Amino acid sequence: MKTFIKINTLLIACMAFIATSCNQGGDSSNGALSSNIAEKVYVAPGERDEQYAFLSGGYSGNLTVYGLPSGRMFKEIPVFSQFPTSGYGYSEETKPMLNTSFGFIPWDDLHHPDISQTNGELDGRWIFANGNNTPRIARISLSTFETEEIIEVPNSAGNHSSSFITENTEYVVAGTRFSVPVPQRDMPIKEYKENFKGALTFIAVEPEHGHLDIKFQLLMPGFNYDLSHPGRGKSHGWFFFSTYNTEEANTLLEVNASQNDKDFIAAVNWKKIEEYVNNGGGKKMPAKYAHNVYDESTHTATSTMKDEVLTVDPSEVPGAIYFLPTPKSPHGCDVDPSGQYIIGAGKLSADITVHSFDKMLAAIDAGNFDGDAYGIPIIKYEDVVAGTVQSGGLGPLHTEFDGKGNAYTTFFISSEVVKWKLETWEVVDRQPTFYSVGHLMIPGGNSRKPHGKYLVAMNKITKDRYLPTGPEMEHSAQIYDISGEKMQLLYDFPTHGEPHYAAGCDADLLMNNSKKIYRIDENMHPYAIKSPSEAKVVREGKDVHIYMSTIRSHFTPDNIEGVKVGDKVYFHITNHEQDFDVPHGFSMIGQGTSEILVMPGQTKTSLWEPKRVGVWPFYCTDFCSALHQEMQGYIRVSPANSNIELSWSLDE
Amino acid sequence: MKNASILMIVGSALLLGLFVFPMWNIRLGAPQYPEPLGIDIHINGLQGESEFDIQNIDGLNHYIGMKVLPKPDEMWEFSVFPKVVLSMAAIGILIGALGLLGKISSVWFLAWFVIMGILGALGIYDFNLWLVDYGSDLDPNAILKLVNPDGTPMVYNPPLIGHKKLLNFDAFSYPRLGGIMLGIGMLFSLIAFFIGRKATLKAN
Ligand SMILES: [Cu+2]
Numbered sequence: 001m002k003t004f005i006k007i008n009t010l011l012i013a014c015m016a017f018i019a020t021s022c023n024q025g026g027d028s029s030n031g032a033l034s035s036n037i038a039e040k041v042y043v044a045p046g047e048r049d050e051q052y053a054f055l056s057g058g059y060s061g062n063l064t065v066y067g068l069p070s071g072r073m074f075k076e077i078p079v080f081s082q083f084p085t086s087g088y089g090y091s092e093e094t095k096p097m098l099n100t101s102f103g104f105i106p107w108d109d110l111h112h113p114d115i116s117q118t119n120g121e122l123d124g125r126w127i128f129a130n131g132n133n134t135p136r137i138a139r140i141s142l143s144t145f146e147t148e149e150i151i152e153v154p155n156s157a158g159n160h161s162s163s164f165i166t167e168n169t170e171y172v173v174a175g176t177r178f179s180v181p182v183p184q185r186d187m188p189i190k191e192y193k194e195n196f197k198g199a200l201t202f203i204a205v206e207p208e209h210g211h212l213d214i215k216f217q218l219l220m221p222g223f224n225y226d227l228s229h230p231g232r233g234k235s236h237g238w239f240f241f242s243t244y245n246t247e248e249a250n251t252l253l254e255v256n257a258s259q260n261d262k263d264f265i266a267a268v269n270w271k272k273i274e275e276y277v278n279n280g281g282g283k284k285m286p287a288k289y290a291h292n293v294y295d296e297s298t299h300t301a302t303s304t305m306k307d308e309v310l311t312v313d314p315s316e317v318p319g320a321i322y323f324l325p326t327p328k329s330p331h332g333c334d335v336d337p338s339g340q341y342i343i344g345a346g347k348l349s350a351d352i353t354v355h356s357f358d359k360m361l362a363a364i365d366a367g368n369f370d371g372d373a374y375g376i377p378i379i380k381y382e383d384v385v386a387g388t389v390q391s392g393g394l395g396p397l398h399t400e401f402d403g404k405g406n407a408y409t410t411f412f413i414s415s416e417v418v419k420w421k422l423e424t425w426e427v428v429d430r431q432p433t434f435y436s437v438g439h440l441m442i443p444g445g446n447s448r449k450p451h452g453k454y455l456v457a458m459n460k461i462t463k464d465r466y467l468p469t470g471p472e473m474e475h476s477a478q479i480y481d482i483s484g485e486k487m488q489l490l491y492d493f494p495t496h497g498e499p500h501y502a503a504g505c506d507a508d509l510l511m512n513n514s515k516k517i518y519r520i521d522e523n524m525h526p527y528a529i530k531s532p533s534e535a536k537v538v539r540e541g542k543d544v545h546i547y548m549s550t551i552r553s554h555f556t557p558d559n560i561e562g563v564k565v566g567d568k569v570y571f572h573i574t575n576h577e578q579d580f581d582v583p584h585g586f587s588m589i590g591q592g593t594s595e596i597l598v599m600p601g602q603t604k605t606s607l608w609e610p611k612r613v614g615v616w617p618f619y620c621t622d623f624c625s626a627l628h629q630e631m632q633g634y635i636r637v638s639p640a641n642s643n644i645e646l647s648w649s650l651d652e
Numbered sequence: 653m654k655n656a657s658i659l660m661i662v663g664s665a666l667l668l669g670l671f672v673f674p675m676w677n678i679r680l681g682a683p684q685y686p687e688p689l690g691i692d693i694h695i696n697g698l699q700g701e702s703e704f705d706i707q708n709i710d711g712l713n714h715y716i717g718m719k720v721l722p723k724p725d726e727m728w729e730f731s732v733f734p735k736v737v738l739s740m741a742a743i744g745i746l747i748g749a750l751g752l753l754g755k756i757s758s759v760w761f762l763a764w765f766v767i768m769g770i771l772g773a774l775g776i777y778d779f780n781l782w783l784v785d786y787g788s789d790l791d792p793n794a795i796l797k798l799v800n801p802d803g804t805p806m807v808y809n810p811p812l813i814g815h816k817k818l819l820n821f822d823a824f825s826y827p828r829l830g831g832i833m834l835g836i837g838m839l840f841s842l843i844a845f846f847i848g849r850k851a852t853l854k855a856n
Contacts, residue, residue, distance in 0.1 A: 517704075552711060578704035579711070580687075626715070627795065 040481060041491040043070040048511075051443050053456055053504040054113045054127055055477075060497030061108045063129055063140065068443070068454045068504065069479055071493035079138045079147045080108030080131040087596030088147075092570065092605035093525075094294070096303035100134050100152050101288040109133045112163055112227075112501040115142070116210070120167035120232045120448030124509035126210050128163040128172045135159030137174050137203055139210050141296075143513045148294045151212040154287035154309055155182045155199040155219075161228040161333075165205070167236050167448070171215065171270065174201040175241050179222035179248075182311075183285065192250035196222035199311075200241060202270055211293065216277045216310045218268065218321075221374040222248050224257070225266070226331055227398075232448050233339030235357045237271035240342050242326065242333035246373070257329065258348060262381065264323035264373070265333055265344050267360060272320040273312055281317070282310045297524040299602050315375040322364060323373055324355050325381040332398035336407065336422055337448050341386060345396035345409060352396050352409055354425065356386035387425040391418050397438060398501075400445030402452025402482055408445075410437040410457060417457055417480065419487055431487045433478055435461040442482070443504030451506055455480045455487065458499040466494055475499060516580040518601030525603035527572035532556040537648045544569045544646070550584035550598065551576040552625040554650065555618075558633030562646035565610055565639055571618075574603045584631070585621030595621045610637040653758065656848030657751035660761050663840025664744025667737050669833035670695045676779075676831050677701070678810050679824045680709065692828065695733045697724035716808055716819075717794025718786065729778060740768055744841065751848065758848025765841040772838070776812070783809040 043049055049067030057064055061081025065074045082089030082098065089098050089106060098104055108131030116126045126148075127140045135153035140146065153159055153174045161175030179196035181187055187195065198220040204213050223243040231238035246263045249256030276282070287309040294301040314321050328346030330353070335342055342355040363369075363383040370380045395413030402408070406428070409418050415436050419429040437457045444450040457478045465476045474494035481488040520530065529535055532549035535556040539545075544567050549556040563569055575584050577600040587595035588608045596604045610616070620631035638644045674692035679701070681688035689709050690701030698721055700706040710720045724730040747760045787809025798806040798819070810816060810823040817823075827835070 577711075579708045 037488065037490055040488075041069045041071070041479065043067070043072070049507060051451065051454065051504050051506055052510055053441065053443070053502055054115070055441075055456075055458065055495055055499040055502040056110050056113050056129065057496055058111065058498030058500055059109050061110050061131070062497065063110060063113055063127070064496045064499075065145065066493075066495075067507075068456065069481075069490060071477070071479060071491050073496065075145060076496060077140060077145055077147065079129055079140065080105075080110050080136065080150070082106045082594070084594030085597065087594050087604060087606070090594040090606075091596050092607060093300040093603075096301040097147060097150055097292045097294060099292055099303035100136070100290045101154070101305065102134060105134050107133075108136060110138075110497075111160065113503045114163055114165050114172070114446065114501075115503045115505055116169040116205075117165060117167050117447055118169065120236070122444055122447055122449075122505045122509060123169075124505060124513065125169075127503060128165060130159050130162035130174060132159050132162075132177075135162075135174065135176070137163045137172055137212065139172075139205075139212060142510050144296065144515050146294070148296070149210065149212055150290075150292045151203060151214070152289035152291070153199075153201050153203075153214070154289040155180070155184075155197070155217060155285075155311075156201060158224075161200070161225040161241050164228050164230060164239075164446075166230045166239070166270070167232045169205050169207070169210075171202045172205055172212065173228060173230070173239055174203060175225035175228050176200070177224050177226060179224065182219055183287070189250050192222060193248040194222070196248070196250075198223055198225050198243075200225060200228075200239075200266075200268065202273075212291070214289075214306075214309055216273060216282055216312050218273065218312050218314060220266065220314060220321075221246075221376070223264070224253075227333045229333055229335045229342075229446065231335060231339050231357065232337070235335065235339035235342075237269060238357075239268045239270050240324075240333050240335060241266040241268065242330040242344060244329035244331075262325040262327050263329055264378070265326045265330060265342060265355065266376075267322045267324055267342075269320045273317055276317045276320070277310065277312065282312045284308050285311045295524075296518075297522060299518070299523065299525045299528075299604065319364075321376050322360070323376055323378045324360065324384050325370070325378060326353050326355070327351070332396070332409075334399040334401075334446070337401050337403050337450060339448075341422060343399045343407065343409075345399060347395055347397055347412070349396070350391055350394050352389040352391055352399070352420075354386045354388065354422075355384045359386060360384050387423075389418075389420045389425045389427065391420070391427060393418050393430065398440060400440055400442045400455070401450050402442060402445070403450035404452060406452075406482075408440060408442065408455055408482070408487075410440045412436050412438060412460070415459075417455065417487065419482070429486045431480060431489055433457045433459055434465055434476055434492065435459055435463060439499070439501050441502035441504055443506065446503070451504075453481070453483050454490075455482045456502060456504070458495065458502060460498070462494070465492060517578055518599060520574070520576060520578060520601045523574065523601055523603060525572075525574070527570075527605065528574045528603040532576060532650075535648070535650075537562075537646050539646055542567050546571050546648075548573045549576050550574070550586075550620065550631075552582065553620075553627035553631045555620070555631065555633045556650045557648035558650050559652075560633070560646075560648045561636040561638075562644045563610060563635055563637050564642055564644075565613060565637060567610060569608045569610060569635075571606045571608065572603060573598050573606065575600050577601070582624060583622045584624050586618065587621050588618040588635075589616050597622060610635075613637055613639055653751060653754065653848050653851045656758055656761065656844040656851060657748050659840050659847065660748035660751060660764075660844040661745050663837040663844060664741050664748060664764070666833045666837030666840065667741040667744070669837075670737050670830040671734070673830035673833065674699070674828040675834070677824075677826055677828045680810075680818075680821045681824075682820045682822070685821075688824075691721065695737060695830065696730050698722065713808075715795045716798070717791030717796075718808060719789065719791075727782075729782075733775070736771060740764075740771065744768075744837075748844070751844075757852065758845050761841050761845040761848060765838060765845060768838055768841070772834070780812050783812065785809075 051068040078088035135156040139149040156176040158177030160177035182197040228241040245257035326344035328349035330344040331347040332345035393411035393414040575598040676693040788807035
């Protein structure tokens with residue numbers, strides 16, 4: 001009898017399995033279908049991927065570059081964190097990149113990459129990213145795939161509703177998650193309410209070189225500004241920010257900031273504020289923030305400390321800002337490709353709220369508001385809402401679009417991606433994620449023209465997806481094919497750090513602009529040498545500057561004498577190769593810094609402070625050639641009081 | 653004779669292509685060079701197919717002790733060849749023009765072809781001498797000193813024409829547009845001779 005029950009249960013289980021397999025149309029482990037799926041992600045050896053994906057590294061502080069559909073990682077671009085692999089943040093040239101008003105900060109939490117746009121379409125010039133912890137915005141070149149600029153954002157804390165750009169890259173926008181006293185001062189935390197401010201910062205992007213400059217800071221009520229997106233098309237000129245903690249709680253936010261049935265999406269008419277500012281509006285406020293720029297021709301970053309920022313009080317620009325009530329602490333705040341719909345994902349709710357831009361304008365025209373918050377008019381919910389998606393899931397976070405009238409929303413709590421139709425608001429498909437998806441990315445999914453073939457879901461929880469590696473694991477991501485009516489799970493791959501957002505684009509947009517080498521004849525580094533014959537060693541007091549050359553497979557010079565204990569020795573290394581993918585590295589025994597990796601045509605500087613007498617070797621850390629092991633040299637370190645003259649040589 | 657003379661003029665003029673386009677090309681591909689390194693041999697000097705190819709070939713060649721590739725002023729050929737080609741083109745055009753005016757017979761075209769052929773053969777002989785010298789006159793202190801199975805030192809001259817395996821490299825040597833134009837030009841002069849002769853025979 002017992003056996004019978006067991007068999008029966010097994011049968012029922014099997015039938016259920018078959019039924020779900022049929023329903024889900026092919027994500028199961030059915031052999032024929034799996035091989036079909038395998039073909040979709042198989043990029044044969046030597047072939048290249050169709051698309052680039054830039055995944056934020058979260059607490060790694062860096063940005064990772066992947067290929068789609070293979071899920072192969074191509075590069076980790078150091079942005080906010082020191083990176084011993086290349087020497088970023090360790091070399092003398094790149095240390096200034098991590099300078100802030102708090103001094104040198106070796107790390108940050110990188111969240112939301114966004115690719116530059118022209119007319120609402122990806123143009124592939126730069127990618128921007130935000131540092132969440134010590135508020136900063138970075139601009140990364142998409143020809144060198146290196147960080148070129150970092151600007152600190154004053155009066156901000158938890159730089160989270162950032163670094164989203166307007167549709168012609170006029171501005172990169174940085175909103176604060178934590179409201180703080182502005183300016184910072186010594187005051188009781190309990191007096192948060194009505195005293196703290198939430199700064200929304202509009203950073204102008206100079207069109208030719210992309211240089212960043214804070215245009216104005218909007219000092220908003222003390223809510224938490226969570227995420228944001230630009231208007232596009234018809235809503236170009238507006239920016240939308242989701243908020244939570246409109247309760248203005250300052251403790252136990254998980255309860256106290258979850259009391260209001262509705263928080264807001266703040267709609268900001270930045271064009272109106274820009275005009276106000278251009279006409280002399282706003283108030284200059286003292287503020288200390290760093291602006292760090294890396295110059296590709298000198299291969300060197302400089303850090304400048306700024307001392308003033310232009311602030312705007314919302315009440316001074318009537319008609320520029322409105323609040324759209326949105327249920328349950330919205331996280332994602334996404335705008336569809338047409339610019340008509342603003343999607344608020346109330347993270348504690350089951351439903352997704354969609355606001356209509358046209359309805360918003362009509363409500364503003366009618367002037368019929370539901371009161372105000374700190375002078376900012378609140379539009380009536382029913383006057384602005386276009387529809388709600390009865391998702392059947394729980395915990396919607398983030399929505400992107402395929403350009404074919406569909407939207408895709410992640411659900412953290414129910415761990416799934418839900419596909420639904422704009423305008424009818426009906427759910428057409430859902431697929432599980434593994435596990436607890438945070439954000440998703442469709443290349444171009446945050447532009448007027450999505451390239452809706454693949455969707456990447458970035459999960460927060462990994463558990464059993466891969467071979468176990470102890471308590472700490474990389475996160476997992478899934479790739480879905482979204483070209484059909486139903487989503488199809490294709491592939492699963494681990495990601496580095498904790499990806500929050502990602503941005504992607506077609507390979508064609510970037511691959512032909514990707515630099516292969518730096519030209520030695522364009523190297524304007526003050527310590528560069530144009531050929532190995534110019535190598536020399538110069539003493540300036542206790543500073544010793546070594547103008548060193550690398551070319552396969554030797555350093556020039558490779559024997560140096562006359563260095564003394566207590567000196568500061570600067571190795572200025574110029575890589576004289578002009579061949580693609582021939583870097584040389586440099587490392588010195590007992591050096592309190594990382595190695596450096598010098599690209600062809602580049603100059604980088606490594607500092608060594610010798611502490612002991614002796615003859616000390618250095619070597620090339622990059623396996624550059626068959627004679628890489630021979631690529632080494634010696635430095636003789638004499639006592640501080642020695643009279644040995646500086647000398648250097650190669651093959652003498 | 654009119655057609656023959658025009659063909660002679662065109663054929664001779666085609667030589668001038670050598671002043672614009674490379675005559676010959678040597679390309680070196682290897683597993684780690686999916687985009688091969690290439691040398692375009694112009695009548696007045698060597699040029700990398702990509703900007704830094706010459707530098708990079710020299711960089712690789714130093715391992716096996718080859719000399720660096722010659723600059724224009726380091727080989728007499730690069731100053732003499734242009735003069736020879738220019739003269740031959742001028743002479744060819746001149747005799748073509750004289751043919752057109754009926755002052756000379758088509759035998760002159762043949763004479764031009766034969767002289768050009770001899771000069772071309774000498775040029776190729778000289779080119780081969782250089783290739784052999786370049787590939788076998790190696791620095792005795794070279795980093796890699798490789799020997800053939802019979803114990804003789806390995807040489808690295810690229811092929812005169814066609815393909816040859818040089819260690820990890822596949823070397824390909826073929827004429828380029830300038831050289832092809834030279835060939836076609838010579839062929840034209842030969843055809844001009846035959847057409848001219850036929851016309852003369854008919855007239856008689
Ligand atoms: Cu090396």
